[in-house]
Amino acid sequence: MxxxxxxxxxxxxxxxxxxxxxxxxxxxxxxxxxxxxxxxxxxxxxxxxxxxxxxxxxxxxxxxxxxxxxxxxxxxxxxxxxxxxxxxxxxxxxxxxxxxxxxxxxxxxxxxxxxxxxxxxxxxxxxxxxxxxxxxxxxxxxxxxxxxxxxxxxxxxxPVTSVANHAIWIRQDWLDILGLQTPRTLDDLLHVAKAFRDRDPDGNGQADTLAFAGNEKADIISALFGTHRNEWFLEDGKVKYGPTTDRYMEAIRFEKQLHDEDLIDKEGKAGLQAWVDGKAGICLCQWSSPLLTDLMNNDADARPVPLEPAETRWGTYGLYQEEPPxxxxxxxxxxxxxxxxxxxxxxxxxxxxxxxxxGTEGEHMKTVNGIPQMISADKYRKEMLYAYEYAVLRQEKGWESALSAKAAPDPLSQRVARLQEEALQVALKHPYRRDFPYPPNFVEMNETITSIGQTFDTIKAKAVRLGPNYSPEWAMQEIRKEWRRAGGEQAEALIQVWYDNNKAGMMVMAERIGG
Incomplete structure (x- = not known):
């Protein structure tokens, strides 16, 4: 072996x-x-x-x-x-x-x-x-x-800086050039996206701009509708799995519209490069993403700002947040x-x-008022970024109110850090919908969900990418059929009993997690 x-x-x-x-x-x-x-x-x-x-x-x-x-x-x-x-x-x-x-x-x-x-x-x-x-x-x-x-x-x-790690960045300079208001609703967001696509916001006379890019599209779009592919929710007091809810179908519908109308990148890394090159107006990524620095390195006039989640017919939900572990x-x-x-x-x-x-004191960072301040952003990115995950256990502080104190002292790093501080506050402004403070502890159920997740993703991808023959309604019908076939209804009944028996303890745990 x-x-x-x-x-x-x-x-x-x-x-x-x-x-x-x-x-x-x-x-x-x-x-x-x-x-x-x-x-x-x-x-x-x-x-x-x-x-x-x-x-x-x-x-x-x-x-x-x-x-x-x-x-x-x-x-x-x-x-x-x-x-x-x-x-x-x-x-x-x-x-x-x-x-x-x-x-x-x-x-x-x-x-x-x-x-x-x-x-x-x-x-x-x-x-x-x-x-x-x-x-x-x-x-x-x-x-x-x-x-x-x-x-x-x-x-x-x-730390909170890792729990609330997503952001929607929008080019404020493009909004200003086109005379557009900051979008607040889904309709507003679509209106702005079409303008970014059609109205030449970079001013080069070519139809070469993209509305949406980013590497966190699925989680961010789902969160706008208060749902997620891996979580349980309460619908009128009844336990439902995220991908089987009507809100998930609407998330599919929105993402499909972005694809059908060429408002979002369809090639993954190509879209990320469009953002870095100054050719995309909205980035669905993370508030701490190096993509922000890369953009402003390439375009000194770019003014990305964090955007609050858009309001849907169900209200305004917060951006996706990770579980505490x-x-x-x-x-x-x-x-x-x-x-x-x-x-x-x-x-x-x-x-x-x-x-x-x-990093190492004096080489990658120096301690200033008890906070590790990066010495060189470029050196850290090359020598430290890959080392982060070797630390599988850690007692890291977020220093969410002092990100600029942690950042390297050069003007670009400080500018990015101030934007990131603002983005983190935006990410925390609206609560992310998590109906269960901790997930049900059923090993067999976790195995079922893990195995069926790929099937759900395939159904969703067909609906999003393959045109009018694969509607959001078709996707939801297929997802619910597969859910029933895998024993999902029995799982819902089992977890309903678990929830009813643990509501009081879960409220206490929610307070601990929130603290």
Whole structure:
């Protein structure tokens, strides 16, 4: 198997290192040079952010730093950002890493139901100190980490800057050039979008401008209608799954209209490039996105500003927000040394995360009034942006009111930071609709939803992209048919009972999460 072959190679390397006196110091490393470092493997997402002169996701300055500071020889196993299929293959072949992480709680639940990951309650009780104490301080995380009464993952809490991470950016300079008002309703937004498409806002005399671009289209559009593909909602007191609601059908209708009328990019990255090149007027992305800096680097006259969510016939809903846990880290059932895994996570939470997130003092950042201020935006982007996700556990502060204090001191970085502070406030202005403060803890149900999600996405894509023969009504009919076929109605009944029995506790938990 892959990991066994890698283990033989690693063992040979460690023998060689030991022969040259490879000893780690008091920073958490080995005290006895005759003892080889412990070994551990962990997954991570390959986002293509490591430049060739930095190395690869498997081997770079930060991988070496982690090994040195933790005293553990950590091997990283990159998977695609949409990496569940690759992880499933590795698990089926018995070659998955010791630690597996995902943002998707439902995927962790599916792995738990398949018996390929193990409960961590006992491991934490036996081996952990740092994370065990952290969890006592954050009991609101437990409903997210537990399935059928057992804890199957560890996670830390997101700061508010990571919870409310989406934004709608609009070119204020284009609005001014065309004499348009800031859009407040969906009709207003469509009117502005058509003007951006048709009225030559960049003034070059060519029909080459795009209304909408961005890499968060699906979540942002769904949130406008108070729904989401992975969440449960209450409709007149009855539990309904997000993609089966009428509001989801209207979200499909709106996105389809954008496609049918050539108001939105249809090529993904090509649309992002249009925004960066100053050829798109509205970006559905994140408030912290580098796309903002890229645009203003290319067009000094661009004036992007954050736009509030548009009002629909159901009212005004907030932009999509993440659940409180950051990364769900699970333990492969076949791992040979769970003690080392727990010790590694304790080290990461206590000491390791900060430098991976903010960089090295004096090189990437300097501490000013207790806040880590970036020294150079370009240096950080090249040497630090890819390191962020190595810190799978962290105690990060958002400093949401001091983003400009964190940013590099150059004028562009400060300008972007002030805009981001404004965008974060806009993102928090309207509450995101989440009817359940934490999701139902049914492993089997998470597995069903994970498996059927791709089917729903395929149906939606057909309706959005393939013309009049695939209407939003057709899409909803197909989604509801597939939902019934998969046992969705029984699931709704089960979760209805769960909700009715847990309403009081959920209200208390909602207050804790909100705080």
């Amino acid at each position: 892959m990991i066994e072959r890698a283990g033989k190679w690693t063992a040979a390397l460690l023998t060689l290192l030991a022969a040259f006196g490879f000893v780690l110091g008091a920073c958490g490393g080995l005290a006895d040079e005759s003892v080889a470092p412990k070994q551990l493997s962990i997954s991570m997402f390959d986002r293509g952010q490591v430049s060739s002169d930095e190395g690869t996701y498997r081997n770079n300055r930060w991988v070496q730093w982690i090994r040195e500071k933790s005293g553990i020889y950590v091997t990283f196993v990159p998977v695609p950002r949409v990496g569940q299929d690759r992880l499933n293959v590795l698990l089926a072949a018995g070659e998955a890493p010791d630690l597996i992480w995902e943002y998707d709680r439902r995927y962790i639940g599916m792995l738990a139901s398949q018996g390929v990951i193990q409960p961590v309650d006992g491991l934490l009780e036996t081996y952990s100190t740092v994370y065990r104490n952290y969890l006592k301080e954050h009991p609101e995380l437990m409903p997210y980490l537990s399935f059928n009464g057992q804890m199957y993952a560890v996670a830390t809490r997101r 950051y990364i769900y880290v699970a333990f492969n059932k076949k791992m040979k040394d769970p003690e080392t895994a727990v010790k590694y996570l304790d080290w990461m939470l206590e000491k390791g995360w900060s430098e991976l997130v903010y």
